[in-house]
Amino acid sequence: GNSVTQMEGPVTLSEEAFLTINCTYTATGYPSLFWYVQYPGEGLQLLLKATKADDKGSNKGFEATYRKETTSFHLEKGSVQVSDSAVYFCALRSDRKLSFGAGTTVTVRA
Amino acid sequence: DTGVSQNPRHKITKRGQNVTFRCDPISEHNRLYWYRQTLGQGPEFLTYFQNEAQLEKSRLLSDRFSAERPKGSFSTLEIQRTEQGDSAMYLCASSSSSTSNQPQHFGDGTRLSIL
Numbered sequence: 001g002n003s004v005t006q007m008e009g010p011v012t013l014s015e016e017a018f019l020t021i022n023c024t025y026t027a028t029g030y031p032s033l034f035w036y037v038q039y040p041g042e043g044l045q046l047l048l049k050a051t052k053a054d055d056k057g058s059n060k061g062f063e064a065t066y067r068k069e070t071t072s073f074h075l076e077k078g079s080v081q082v083s084d085s086a087v088y089f090c091a092l093r094s095d096r097k098l099s100f101g102a103g104t105t106v107t108v109r110a
Numbered sequence: 111d112t113g114v115s116q117n118p119r120h121k122i123t124k125r126g127q128n129v130t131f132r133c134d135p136i137s138e139h140n141r142l143y144w145y146r147q148t149l150g151q152g153p154e155f156l157t158y159f160q161n162e163a164q165l166e167k168s169r170l171l172s173d174r175f176s177a178e179r180p181k182g183s184f185s186t187l188e189i190q191r192t193e194q195g196d197s198a199m200y201l202c203a204s205s206s207s208s209t210s211n212q213p214q215h216f217g218d219g220t221r222l223s224i225l
Contacts, residue, residue, distance in 0.1 A: 099155070
């Protein structure tokens with residue numbers, strides 16, 4: 001079946017540090033890949049997506065590249081802010097339904 | 111765009127009671143999904159509708175759970191004879207099938223606590 005494994009947290013960083021959250025997947029066929037973010041007290045929001053191999057999704061300074069050869073979709077941001085503190089979920093879509101990783105809690109300190 | 115709306119935000123009930131949650135999708139979205147999220151985990155798929163037709167149900171959806179989407183608009187998720195293990199956040203999402211690769215947009219969820 002389909003599954004997503006992402007880096008365990010929590011992750012604590014200082015402002016302006018580099019953030020990377022690893023995500024690997026197992027799936028049949030060619031799924032679409034997503035990163036969702038959940039800010040404190042809010043619902044899940046789509047952060048970025050990629051629909052085919054070598055696609056790069058980007059939004060709000062975050063980037064992730066769909067790597068078919070390594071079945072990975074790692075999330076990166078070059079300089080984090082306190083407002084990036086949230087839980088980040090990697091997900092794949094196959095047959096219209098999403099399969100999520102367990103989430104990574106990121107805390108950015110001023 | 112008013113987003114996906116879920117009601118209630120919180121529900122506390124005693125074990126054995128029935129509960130019903132409502133989801134109003136984004137108005138032009140014809141697909142609607144229910145997920146369940148327990149503490150420290152990612153959401154897990156429960157069921158999916160295209161218009162009024164329920165097209166897929168997860169094995170997580172026991173016979174105590176039933177979901178409907180009359181007229182292809184809002185949806186309800188009912189849990190009968192609730193158990194402690196039903197305590198979770200229940201999330202609704204919607205998407206459009208008008209073009210391919212449309213993402214799912216999530217509501218804020220209904221948090222269910224079983225006493």
